[in-house]
Amino acid sequence: MVAVSIAPSSSSLEALFAEQYPRLVAIAYRVLGDRADAEDVAQEAFVQFVRTGRQPEPSAPGWLSVAAAHRALNLIRSRKRRIARELAEFRLHRPLLREAQAAMDPLALLDRAQLQIVVRAALLRLRPRDAELLALRYGGSSYRELAQALGIDTHQIGTRLARAERALKKEIEHATLR
Amino acid sequence: MQHYDDSILRRSIDEPEHTDASMTAHLQGCATCHARHEEILANARIGERAFSGSLPAVDSARAYANLQTRPASAKRPAAWYPGLAGLAAAAVLVCALVFTPLGGFAAQMLTIFEPHQFVPLAMSATDSEQMRLMPSLKAFGTLRHSPQRALQDRERPVSLAHAAAVTGLTPRGFSIAPRGIPARTQTYLTESSSVAFTFSAAKARAYELRYHRNLPPMPPGLNGSTIRVTFPSAIVRAYGNIPKSAKDLRAHGLDNMVILVESHMPSVISTGASLKTLANYLFAMPNLPADVAAQLHAITDPSRTLPIPLQIDKQTASPVQVDGVEGLALGDQTGLGAGVLWQKGSVIYAVVGSLKKSEAIALADSLR
Numbered sequence: 001m002v003a004v005s006i007a008p009s010s011s012s013l014e015a016l017f018a019e020q021y022p023r024l025v026a027i028a029y030r031v032l033g034d035r036a037d038a039e040d041v042a043q044e045a046f047v048q049f050v051r052t053g054r055q056p057e058p059s060a061p062g063w064l065s066v067a068a069a070h071r072a073l074n075l076i077r078s079r080k081r082r083i084a085r086e087l088a089e090f091r092l093h094r095p096l097l098r099e100a101q102a103a104m105d106p107l108a109l110l111d112r113a114q115l116q117i118v119v120r121a122a123l124l125r126l127r128p129r130d131a132e133l134l135a136l137r138y139g140g141s142s143y144r145e146l147a148q149a150l151g152i153d154t155h156q157i158g159t160r161l162a163r164a165e166r167a168l169k170k171e172i173e174h175a176t177l178r
Numbered sequence: 179m180q181h182y183d184d185s186i187l188r189r190s191i192d193e194p195e196h197t198d199a200s201m202t203a204h205l206q207g208c209a210t211c212h213a214r215h216e217e218i219l220a221n222a223r224i225g226e227r228a229f230s231g232s233l234p235a236v237d238s239a240r241a242y243a244n245l246q247t248r249p250a251s252a253k254r255p256a257a258w259y260p261g262l263a264g265l266a267a268a269a270v271l272v273c274a275l276v277f278t279p280l281g282g283f284a285a286q287m288l289t290i291f292e293p294h295q296f297v298p299l300a301m302s303a304t305d306s307e308q309m310r311l312m313p314s315l316k317a318f319g320t321l322r323h324s325p326q327r328a329l330q331d332r333e334r335p336v337s338l339a340h341a342a343a344v345t346g347l348t349p350r351g352f353s354i355a356p357r358g359i360p361a362r363t364q365t366y367l368t369e370s371s372s373v374a375f376t377f378s379a380a381k382a383r384a385y386e387l388r389y390h391r392n393l394p395p396m397p398p399g400l401n402g403s404t405i406r407v408t409f410p411s412a413i414v415r416a417y418g419n420i421p422k423s424a425k426d427l428r429a430h431g432l433d434n435m436v437i438l439v440e441s442h443m444p445s446v447i448s449t450g451a452s453l454k455t456l457a458n459y460l461f462a463m464p465n466l467p468a469d470v471a472a473q474l475h476a477i478t479d480p481s482r483t484l485p486i487p488l489q490i491d492k493q494t495a496s497p498v499q500v501d502g503v504e505g506l507a508l509g510d511q512t513g514l515g516a517g518v519l520w521q522k523g524s525v526i527y528a529v530v531g532s533l534k535k536s537e538a539i540a541l542a543d544s545l546r
Contacts, residue, residue, distance in 0.1 A: 017245070034535075039236065115228065155185055
């Protein structure tokens with residue numbers, strides 16, 4: 001294979017990669033639930049970073065995080081049909097909850113695989129920026145990092161996160177109770 | 179009375195160290211803020227539960243090494259699909275290697291090599307468009323196919339025992355069920371076929387005069403040389419929503435389906451020219467994109483390495499340990515699925531379908 005000529009200096013990019021790659025994998029993994037997919041997405045985000053001529057400067061981590069979140073969400077959007085099939089199968093075999101219990105915790109009694117099906121189906125129905133915020137936050141970004149990545153004031157993060165989680169709960173209920 | 183906004187209430191859950199005594203007292207005394215806080219807290223807990231679980235450990239050094247070996251490409255490809263689209267094309271390309279020789283240059287390149295290992299050949303949509311402008315084999319020689327079965331015969335399912343008897347293969351099967359794939363299986367058989375190509379300097383000259391194009395000079399010893407490629411029989415097992423026809427497969431790709439292909443190696447015989455001479459001649463053809471040519475030239479053992487064309491930004495490929503050997507895991511960014519390609523002993527295997535890459539690898543590893 002042809003070795004890619006990486007610009008800027010390899011050492012600065014390598015340092016950025018070493019620092020940020022695990023974070024990008026974490027962000028993608030929270031969305032995709034699959035390690036191989038998450039690593040592909042994280043690497044593609046770096047490829048995009050290099051291709052667009054970006055520099056390893058203070059804004060780079062935020063840019064990379066958002067790129068990884070977008071790619072992961074685009075990947076599940078491309079798998080809409082498969083996710084719909086998985087959700088249909090889940091609904092046939094889901095554990096039965098009392099209505100009151102479901103209202104408190106719609107994710108009660110779900111195993112890991114079922115949880116991932118429900119969460120991916122819910123993410124598909126969210127507004128893109130709500131899904132993006134949840135991917136970044138639960139991928140490990142702090143409020144300061146979120147503000148920097150999204151280009152907004154730190155004070156706005158709490159409001160947006162509360163709204164995104166409210167929407168997520170609604171979509172999880174839609175996925176589990178229908 | 180002033181109330182706390184959602185921003186402060188939500189942040190107080192993640193960063194309780196910033197909650198002061200006055201806020202705590204207010205939340206205890208204000209029913210509105212208390213209720214609001216409880217609702218936000220409940221939703222936050224659902225979020226934590228939804229995205230819970232330990233994160234995978236990653237090898238950043240290895241990942242960086244992989245990043246450095248990706249081919250360079252200046253252009254972002256347009257949203258364009260080859261005739262069979264994305265991973266379906268890669269899967270069918272693998273099947274086509276054993277079904278029948280294709281007419282395109284990509285397949286013509288594939289027939290030069292006797293594969294024992296696979297490398298991805300990254301191509302952008304622009305590269306593929308450019309390669310369509312390359313001269314066909316007929317521009318500089320004569321192509322002859324062995325007789326083949328009619329298309330309808332090729333699509334008829336057979337018993338696994340019959341396929342094994344014809345191919346001489348000992349078929350292996352998955353020891354785990356492909357997840358989410360309906361439990362239906364059909365077996366198809368391809369018969370052995372061959373293609374022979376004889377180089378002709380006279381034809382190359384005639385082509386140049388007719389089309390006002392310059393072909394690379396034919397090296398000494400190539401004129402009159404014949405290359406014969408024999409494709410052995412292959413067993414193709416389809417699991418799940420099995421298409422009724424090849425046309426159906428092209429229309430729907432690999433939706434809700436998994437394919438397992440087993441085949442002996444193709445064999446390549448030359449009457450004169452070496453593989454290196456052939457490769458150098460073909461790689462000098464006009465309209466072969468520079469980055470594709472560079473990747474092909476970088477193959478250190480062209481007689482044993484099969485390049486797998488992949489459209490960058492739509493498909494991914496990475497080396498993977500599977501079935502006790504090194505193979506190539508193929509992923510797709512468009513939702514079509516994934517696949518694994520490897521060689522064990524003298525047999526080529528491919529598992530492709532509407533799967534995640536990890537599922538394709540698990541299926542491949544489960545072969546017994």
